[in-house]
Structure formats: structure tokens, C-alpha cells
Amino acid sequence: MDWPSAIKGFKTYLKLERSLAANSIEAYSRDLQRLYQYADTLETKLSPTKFTLTDLRNFINWANELGMIPSTQSRVLSGIKAFYKYLLMEDMITSDPSELLETPKIQRKLPDTLSIHDIDKMIAAIDLSKPEGTRNKAILEILYGCGLRVSELTELRLSNLFLESDVEFIKVTGKGSKERLVPIGGEAIKALKIWIEQVRIHIDIKKGEEDLVFLNRRGSRLSRVYIFMLIKQLAELTGLRKTISPHTFRHSFATHLVEGGADLRAVQEMLGHESITTTEIYTHLDREYLKSTIIEFHPRN
Template identity: 50%
Template sequence: MKWEHALKDYQLYLKIERGLSKNSIDNYALDVKKFIGFLELHNISVSPINITSETVQQFIYEIAKTVNARTQSRLISGLRSFFNYLVFEDYRNDNPLELIESPKIGRKLPDTLSVNEINELIGAIDTKKTFKDIPIGIRDYAMLETLYGCGLRVSELINLKLSDLFFNEGFIKVTGKGDKQRFVPIVLSTQEFINVYLNEVRSRIAVQVGHEDTLFLNYKGKQLTRAMVFTIIKRLAQKIGLKKNISPHTFRHSFATHLLQNKADLRSIQLMLGHESITTTEVYVHVDNSHLAKTIEQYHPRKSQL
């Protein structure tokens, strides 16, 4: 079996059997491609069926010189998943990474913005800004209000459809990882911003074929890219002099953290974020320990004894 064939089959397995998104599949494939590149660089001619743990260990040792512990751990995890697939399909009897341990890393807490910083960022948008006679400032305002107000991933934001808007019911339908769908509440103010965008901006754009149902469009009438949303946010951060390193995902983390600070329960946050496991949502508990201390003070049944 050649590496290219094994990788192609593996990607198909991730898509069909595990239902992963294209971005996740690409990341898994990238881990394997880095390993293949290492083998080619060192003229190591061995198939994925016959490769030994010693060769894999050599790759891990070399890669550890150039990447941090977190990246190293992710590579090991990605390769372990690939070889688990080969074992599952009976191409191999063992996983060469079975005895290779990942480096110990601390749990990385998500970056967050305060409510004031969110207000500053969105408030810095020039709603009168136009490009090719299209008022893109209004679009950006509605877009970031939706990103934060609904706690969306950037991929979920750019893939939102007109047919996903259920304003009468107070919800939007979101397609998340693995094409799993969920309904997320949307407040009236965010609905109003979207309606303004629809009436004053989108209605003036010549929509391209295939994008008729796409909510947020660029001036050419096509779906926005992840990179474009990232650029918009970076420019706003520079505009207000924000020193934090932020991305579209920071809005999602901030959304969850602010809900938690306002006493929303983790289960509700989990459902809105579309996390399969509440363990993932529990990361946000560690963001604000002061909130937990206040909760104990206020609700502990024996607080008078503390």
C-alpha cells in the first residue's frame, strides 16, 4: 500500500464514517503529510503497513526541535488516529504510536474579551463605509453582531443561509461540525441588524449563481471567506488599539464566558455552542474563577459557617 492511497482512503473514512468537517479532515491529513514529507526528506522507503515505531519515534524527535509541545502533541494524536484506521481496516496488526507518549501540556484557556471590548470593537465599525458602492460597513456590523450574539464558529457564520433564519420563532438554524445542525436563539437586536443588512446592503448586490441562499455576501455577490472575517476583526482591533491577539473564535469564547458570568447554566451553553460533550464547555468554567468564588459565597447552604 502506498502512502498516497492510504491517506486518500483515510480521508474518505473521516468524511463518511466519522462525519468530520472538511477543515477537520484537512488538519488530520496535514499531520500525515508532514510525516510523509519527513520520510521523503530522509529517503526512507517504507510503506504505512510496514513502518516501525522506531521510525515514527525518529520523526517525533526531529519535529520536537522545531515545534512547541502543543503542536507536537497534536501531531502525535493525528498520526495515532491514522494508524488506528489502518488497524481498524486490518492493514496492520498494531499501531506504531501505541507506546509513544504525548508531551504533557497545560490546558490552554481560551482568550476572551470583556463586554466593553466587544462593544468597542463592534462600535468601531464605520457603517457608512462603502466599497464599489456597496455599504459593507453595515454588513460587517450585522455579521459581528451575529458572530458574538449567537456564539458561532466562523465557518458557521459564513455558511449561514437565508433559509436558516427563523426570526418569528426567535432562532437561527446553524450547521456545525460534521454537518450537525442545531437551533440557536437570536435576540431581537441582532435580528434587526440582519434585517437592516438585508434591506440596505444585500438587496443591492448582484448575487452570483450558487449563492442565492447565502446570507452574508462580498461585494461580488459570493460567500465571504474565513480569511476575510479574520481580516475585518484584525483591522478593528488595530483601530481601537486592542493589544490582545484575537480571532473570530475569540467572539465565540467571549459569548460563552459572558453567559457563564451572568449565571447561565453549562448545559444551556453547551447546546448553544453545539458541543458534543459538556467537558468541552467546561473549559469556560476555568476562565473566570472569580465568578465561581462569588457563586459559592452566594449559594453555598452553609456559607454562614465559612
């Protein structure tokens, strides 16, 4: 089996058998392309089915020498392991060479966060005299109030909003097309209703986009790039020195919940994290808060 055929078959398997989203399939495909690139550098060209554990370890060393950071290596190896499980399941190989492959240890970096004051300043900087200002305020309120990923925000549907006073949640489609329910608070609901009921109704909406919550002036969906540019512009307007992105609002959402005493499992559920270890990174603020409290109030300090 040659590499192009193997990659094509793997992508079909991910789409039909595992029902992965297009973005996830492309990410897996890029991971596999890196292994293909490595195989192409060897004197003896290795086909996908000829790789051994030693060959895969040599690939990791090669990637490391090229400057690939551990977090990227870890993600690439995840794609490669999935690929060899696919080959084993399809009886193209008799044993999985990636089974004993060690994933590089990653030093978990604490995410940048914004204070509530910073977030209030950015929202206050939005020009509400313009129609898009009403929409942009709703965007920031949703990013911070619900902790959405930027792709989840741009794909948010009217049919997935449940804003009645006895319910108040939104249904979000996250990574791997997994759905989750996220509670939505008063400020976000208020901003969302003003955008939908007072501004959005006057837009001539493009066919096929009728159910999307956030639209541009031409009635088309907003791009991820636009959301990034909006955040950058508001950060500059308010004089924020931090390098922030839409994801910073998600980090702030989680951090402020944990700092306020929210149950970690509940935060995991709202963020759509598959593993609790991903959510545990937000407990750093709990520890910092406890430390500062001890220093300030303990009689021996």
C-alpha cells in the same frame, strides 16, 4: 503499500465512510504527511504498515526536536491514530501500533476575551453610512451573540434562520458537518434583519450564492480573511491593544455566559464542543469572580 497510496485511500475513507468536511480531511492529510516526512528521513525507509510503537515514539521525539509544540503534536497524533485504525479496519495491518501511544500533556491556555464595553466600542466604530457597514454590524452581533466560528459565519444560510418571535434560533453547520441549533438574541436579530431586508436585497447575487446570508458587493461569499481584517481594523480604530480575531468574540460569548451563571452543558451545546472538557476552560472567570468577591466582602480580608 507506499505512502501516497495509503494517504489517498485514507482520504477516501474519511470522505465516504466518516463523511468529514473537506477542511477536516485536509487537516488529517497534513498530519499524515508529517509522519511520511519523518519516514523519508530514515535510512531504512519505512512504509506505513511497517511502523511500530517504538517508531511512532521516535517520530514524536523528532517532532519535539523540530520545535513542534505539544498542542500541535497532540493534533497530529490524533490524525495518526485515526489512520492506523483505518489500516486495521481494512486488514492492512494485524495490530495497531498507535494504540499505546501517549498523547503529550497540554497546558490549557486561557483564551483572550473582550469586555462588553470593548465589544460595544467596536460595534459603535462601524460606519453605518455605507452599505457594508450594516452588514459588518450584523457580522459582529452574530459573532458575539451566537458564538459562531468564522467558517460557520461565512457559511450561514438564509434557509437556516428562524427569526419568528416564538422561535428565534439559527441552524449552524459546525466541525465534521455536525448541525446544531443556537438561540439568537434581540440585537443580533435586529441587525440581521436590517442587513437582509434593507441592503442585501439590492445586491446582484452570484449564481449558487443565493442562500448565503453574508455577501460582498459583487454578490459573492465573504472570505475568512475578510472577517479577520475587519476585526483587526475595528480593533485599531477603537484603540484596543489586545491581539484579537473573530474567535475572540466566540471566547467572549462563552465567558460572559459562564460568568453570568449559565449551565456549562448549555454553553457546550451552543458552542458545538464535542467534549465538556473543552468548555470547562471558561469556568476560570467564575473562579476569578468568586475570589474577588471574597477578597472584597469577607470580614477577615
